[in-house]
Amino acid sequence: MINNIKSTKIRAQFDMNFIDNTIKPDGGVLFLRKKDNKNYKKVLLITEAKRQGTNDIRKKEGKIKQATGNAIERLGKNLTGIKAMLNHEKITPFVCFGWGCDFASSEKSVLAKLNVLNEFYYLNKTYIFKADDNSDHNYFSPVSMYFRENKWEVNEMFEIMKEIAETSLRYYIF
Template identity: 50%
Template sequence: MANSERLRLNKNQHVVKNLLSKGDDKKVVEAMMHVIEYMNTRFPLKDMGYRLDYVDRITLRELIDIISSYETRFEFSALTKEGSFIKPDGGILILKKEDDPSFQRIVLAVEMKRQGTNDQRALEGKGKQSQGNAIERLGKNLIGFRSALQYERITPFVCFGWGIDFAPGSSILDRVITMNEFYPLNRIFVFKREDYAPVSMFFRSNEWDTAELYATMMEIAETSVRYYIF
């Protein structure tokens, strides 16, 4: 039995979803590494006093510090746990200044969500399972990044979703559209529009490959760096 089949038949559905996502995580992180290589070739960041840091998570305290650095908002809730963090599947690319430790700007945040196994179950003659909550889990991270970027003209956040739950006609896609403030899916959005902050939401039933991920991520990252520096 193939590993993917063995995982799918595992009774612990949460473990199944986590293990199945590891292949996606590997691809999206590989794409991120190519983005970093391209950005350091495209721009003389070091000579300009900047650097790009790649992190797999960012704490809520760091997000609050980013918001505070604009010296516009001064009221924040006390955190229940100082170590609480956001960990998007593809990680975060942050632009920093060598001579200013307080300067950190989000260049790219990447999520990857797989949802839906009913196509495989149908092949086995099994009934449908209820649709999962990967999209609901996405919402928390999106709120955090939108908050940290509220004083910028850009929101460089992208989510790639795939699986049968994202096939045309699925009601799950309406949840994604709502989360994206009713802006179209499968389009790159970096700059804010009409006082809204749409983000890049790419969803389909077929799996994404690394080259596709890289092309979209690279465009968003380059737009962000140009915005911050130039």
């Protein structure tokens, strides 16, 4: 990620004390590569899947309620790095699918955390392009974050991921 940022020559300062740390999104990363250029590597799609909450199960077992938000904290860390890595691009092809009792409409605190992570843009909406720019590098970077109580089906996630990847591919090709 740091090498990707360095290659843009936009940013000069880097704390290299944690250079060995990695981000491994749950759903993986899809890259666009060129056969004749080993250095050409563009992100088409980054995906995360987060299950958040066990308080529904704990209640059935007669246990006390736990704090909410651990998966969201990990998502926030990854998202910060991903946004930094893609700061120079006009797209941020990232999507997260989350499910669990902490995303029930009655659990506003977790949804509020997600809203802040998404720079106060809407949840459950696809965003690919950066928004509301007023200079070459001053964009907001809303991302696609889909959260609900019920588990996501593969075909539902696939359609959203396909739209993001295809749009990203068109961005780089045209």
